[in-house]
Amino acid sequence: MGSHDLTDWREALPWPGPDAHKHARGRLGVVSGRALHTGAARLAARAGLRIGAGVVRVFCPPDAAPIIAPAIEAIMLEVFHSPESLAHGARDMDAVVIGPAAGVGDGTMMNVRALAETGAALVVDADALTSFEDLPGDLFASLDRDDVLTPHEGEFRRLFPGLLERGREAAAAEAARRSGAVVVLKGRETVIAAPDGRLAINPNGSPWLATAGSGDVLAGMIAGLAAQRMDSFDAARAAAWIHAEAAARFGPGLTADDLPKALPAVLAELYAARV
Template sequence: MVKTNAPSLWGDVIPWPGAQTHKHRRGRLGVVSGGPLRTGAARLSARAGLRTGAGLVRLLCPPDAARVVAGAVEAIMVDAFGTPGELATLTGPMQAVVIGPAAGLDEATVANLTAIADGAAGLVVDADALTLFAGRADALFALLDEHDVITPHEGEFERLFPGLLARGREAAAIEAAGRCGAVVVLKGSRTLIAAPDGRIVVQPEASPWLATAGSGDVLAGMIGGWRAQGMSAFDGSCAAVWMHAEAAARFGPGLIAEDLPEQIPHVLRSLR
């Protein structure tokens, strides 16, 4: 049965900090950046994860991008990596990692995802890290489990699951989650969140102002932020999708992706 996304589904498991909470207890999130001319998407994801509540967020960059990123962030930390093995070492202590937003459409991104998939962190796989597996989706699915999330729009979904959308979006999302063994967030005007066990939630029609570059990168970071704090892949995805839509509705006309993280505190306050 398809349920409608609302705080009543996941509000009771939001991990509000207590008086004794410190930043490491609130969770560590990593976001993998692309090259020096492709850092904006990762920065959007990282800021969204920090605003959502992750206690510590690190941007993980190729060496030539690290100086670009370091001059553009403040509370977010920056680490450079030169090899997939170095990236795996950096992500070892983290509870969640976002990979894909402008990560690069080359085999280096595949190698990086493969390297970090063996770790304990929950993965949020988006954008480039999905597109690269067109025609070889089974290789991606082998890296995933029920603690991970993939966040395709319909074009990316079709590359991973050719022809499946012909069954209808809801049936396709459920089947896709079963095939890949991870939570599927099928983005659109009515975003669907499907779990490998057959659960599915639909987000009521979202604000059209979300049709702007970078809004999906923000959503990936929000999911990562909830995962870092210990919410399950399914509940964290549902919470992030609802908050993302609510943030856009609050801002309204003129919205750009950079505005979304700044609306998150207002949305959180309404839930509190």
């Protein structure tokens, strides 16, 4: 299935009904890195909250808790001490982001494997992708079709060496087939591919997104929509477009922490235009 016969993701956007409550709107978890590496997780968590997840919880190592606690309000915080305690804490989550500033290495690999047992839709980003550079098959074995990989080209090459020589669209399609998950190959024209053959190219990329942390926001947005039971491929398409639209409207001077604040105006227009 190509992009020409895809349904419009706007039709699938999750909006709360009159009887909605926070738990019905989806529960999102975000895994933080160590004490000096907490900003990326906070960006992802804020973005997930803004895009409509009803409950957002950051899971952090013990040393990060005193840093994160004063920096969040509507977002909850929970400490984990091991991959097992992370999985226990995330057992009720509908979606989890892991990777932004998580740290590269065995610890992150074990956390990904543990989270894969929870049933949550995983958005695997940044350090979590790089951690599996030498064992990509281990990552793919942990994933299912509801999970999402969000590599930039450098991260993509580490997990799928040689594929980019086929071109970005063919590479993303094969990566989705090989991994069994949705692949979001980020760039000026972000390519989103599903393991069932669906493929889309995001049409509205913005140069203002070339700033530290914008990818963390995108990961949180995808997961925030997936937490609301949106199909992961559609969630990725929707998040990529909304992310770029928010950036384009803000324009020069954009930093990643502006993006969550820029989402309500875009969402309001989408809400008003629904049929």
